Every structure is written in C-alpha cells, then in structure tokens.
Amino acid sequence: MEKENLKIITAVFFTLVAVVGMPVHAKPFSNSFSGATSASEEANTSGDLTPGSISQSRSKGSFGTALQSGRSDLIDWDQFTFCDSGAGPFAGVELVYHSSSIVASYDKRGDQLYAVMSASPVSTLCVNLANSVSSVFEIHYDVIGGTGRFEGATGQYSIEGTATVVQNGHSGFTGISSGDITLIK
Numbered sequence: 808m809e810k811e812n813l814k815i816i817t818a819v820f821f822t823l824v825a826v827v828g829m830p831v832h833a834k835p836f837s838n839s840f841s842g843a844t845s846a847s848e849e850a851n852t853s854g855d856l857t858p859g860s861i862s863q864s865r866s867k868g869s870f871g872t873a874l875q876s877g878r879s880d881l882i883d884w885d886q887f888t889f890c891d892s893g894a895g896p897f898a899g900v901e902l903v904y905h906s907s908s909i910v911a912s913y914d915k916r917g918d919q920l921y922a923v924m925s926a927s928p929v930s931t932l933c934v935n936l937a938n939s940v941s942s943v944f945e946i947h948y949d950v951i952g953g954t955g956r957f958e959g960a961t962g963q964y965s966i967e968g969t970a971t972v973v974q975n976g977h978s979g980f981t982g983i984s985s986g987d988i989t990l991i992k
Contacts, residue, residue: 836964837985838868840875846976850878853905857883858976868984872914879907879924879946881932890933890943898937904930907946918955920988922948925963932970940972944980950988962988 842864850859859880866873881902890901907924924930930946950962968982 833962833987833989834869835985836869836962836988837983838866838870838873839981839983840864840866840966840968841981842875842979843973844877844879844970844978844980847878850880852878852880853882855883857881859906860978862980864980866911866984870911870913870920873911873920874914875909875911877907877909880905890931899933899935899943902932902934904932904946907948909948916955918953918957920953920957920960921951922964923951925949942970942978944968944970944982948986956990959991960988962986964988 842862844860844862846858847861848858850861851857852859859878862875862877862879864875864877866875882905884900884902887900887902890899904924907930909920909922911920911922913919925947928947931944933943935941935943945965945967947965948963950957950960950964952958953960964984964986966982966984968980970978970980972978
C-alpha cells in the first residue's frame with residue numbers, strides 16, 4: 808500500500824512539473840508603502856452602519872514598485888478592547904478587521920498580485936484615545952494568485968504601520984510589509 812501511495816505522489820509531482828514547466832519556489836517579500844484611505848459604504852462588508860475604507864498606496868520592495876488598491880472594514884465599535892497606541896497602556900481602543908483585500912499592480916510589467924485578509928492571526932487597528940487622530944494597524948494577508956509572474960502565487964505576509972486622520976473620513980498612512988510568497992516559474 809505504501810509503495811502504491813509513493814507511486815501516486817511521484818506521478819502527481821512530475822505531472823505538476825510538466826504542466827507548470829518548473830517547480831515552485833518561495834521568495835522572502837518585504838516593502839515599504841505610503842498612501843491615503845477614504846471612508847466608503849462600498850467597502851462595508853460587515854453589514855453594520857459604519858462605512859469601510861478604500862485605500863490607494865505606493866510601495867517599493869522585493870518585487871519592484873507597485874500601486875496598491877485596497878478595501879477594508881472593521882467590526883463594529885461595540886466589540887473593542889484596550890491597547891497600547893504608543894501613548895501607554897489603555898490609551899487606545901483596539902478594533903478588529905472584518906475584511907481586507909489588496910491588489911498590487913507592478914509598474915514595469917503590469918503584473919498584479921492579489922491578497923485577502925488571513926483568518927488567523929487576528930488583524931487589528933489601535934486608535935489613540937489621547938488624540939483620536941492617530942492609529943496603529945497590523946493586518947495579515949494570504950496571497951491568492953495574480954497575473955503574469957504572480958499567476959498561481961501563494962504565501963502569507965503582514966503589514967504594519969500608522970495612520971493619521973487628516974479630515975473626516977480621510978487618513979494618510981505609512982508602513983512596511985514582510986512575509987514569504989511562493990511563485991511558480
């Protein structure tokens with residue numbers, strides 16, 4: 808029985824190599840980004856009365872320069888805990904993301920990388936209660952493919968950064984991303 812299973816696994820591997828052309832390989836991924844976000848009812852995936860957000864950012868890192876478009880939504884404010892927003896313990900309110908997705912379009916080749924928020928670990932936003940305009944965020948993503956060199960890509964990465972409200976419903980943000988992405992070449 809074990810010998811038969813080994814034959815099946817070997818056959819599947821060689822079929823995948825033949826179809827894809829080459830084996831897959833993981834590549835460390837990191838970048839820095841900055842951009843802006845605006846409140847949008849279109850991005851409200853939680854069904855509450857609070858709009859989600861649509862973001863645009865520029866990033867530079869492992870795969871080159873990209874324009875990133877994202878959508879995010881938080882779970883309602885009545886489900887918060889306290890967090891350290893940089894101003895000390897209990898100086899912030901931690902909210903949990905309900906959903907988040909990103910499409911990164913790379914300049915030179917036009918290839919796109921797609922990612923959606925991971926189920927675990929929990930992705931959070933810590934709002935500073937001392938000034939009510941700054942926040943710290945951490946979102947975890949699963950890579951779900953893309954176009955061009957990212958077709959069939961898989962992996963995971965996290966983003967972390969800070970955001971500052973500049974006008975009601977609009978924020979500027981900066982941060983870094985890091986993780987591993989497996990490309991099929």
